[in-house]
Amino acid sequence: xxxxxxxxxxxxxxxxxxxxxxxxxxxxxxxxxxxxxxxxxxxxxxxxxxxxxxxxxxxxxxxxxxxxxxxxxxxxxxxxxxxxxxxxxxxxxxxxxxxxxxxxxxxxxxxxxxxxxxxxxxxxxxxxxxxxxxxxxxxxxxxxxxxxxxxxxxxxxxx
DNA sequence: TAGGCGATGGTCT
DNA sequence: GACCATCGCCTAC
Numbered sequence: 001x002x003x004x005x006x007x008x009x010x011x012x013x014x015x016x017x018x019x020x021x022x023x024x025x026x027x028x029x030x031x032x033x034x035x036x037x038x039x040x041x042x043x044x045x046x047x048x049x050x051x052x053x054x055x056x057x058x059x060x061x062x063x064x065x066x067x068x069x070x071x072x073x074x075x076x077x078x079x080x081x082x083x084x085x086x087x088x089x090x091x092x093x094x095x096x097x098x099x100x101x102x103x104x105x106x107x108x109x110x111x112x113x114x115x116x117x118x119x120x121x122x123x124x125x126x127x128x129x130x131x132x133x134x135x136x137x138x139x140x141x142x143x144x145x146x147x148x149x150x151x152x153x154x155x156x157x158x159x
Numbered sequence: 160t161a162g163g164c165g166a167t168g169g170t171c172t
Numbered sequence: 173g174a175c176c177a178t179c180g181c182c183t184a185c
Binding site: 015040 | 175176177178179
């Protein structure tokens, strides 16, 4: 279950697409409903959902999940036991889910992805916004969105 | 709980 | 050659 995400868009200096259309940023300018997977700090893969109509270049970075299904497989991939250490960060969750750079540009409504809407018990969960994490530009924008009181965030909501 | 830091490699200037 | 949308391990308190 997605409990933390951040939004990025073209006019936002922290967004990869801010530099314009390049080979790397092309997926951001592509059709919505597709994955944008990039390598972070030379080490990790990070997953984004491309949003907005083709040509707009906006995306949502998936930053944390509450593990609910396939927890055993996540533990094997992560080589960690603690449930809170499996998906509490953008690099962690891609490792736990087996998402790599090969899935860049892949459609989110086809296998191996299987996205589902909120289920009972999650329809009324609150969402808080605060500044985004790990960026140096446009730090004033409150575009980090977290499920209220979730124990599975990458970091607590400040305040 | 917070801060420092090395690993690591593609992208862009 | 600089810059990172990070992680895990370490210290200090």
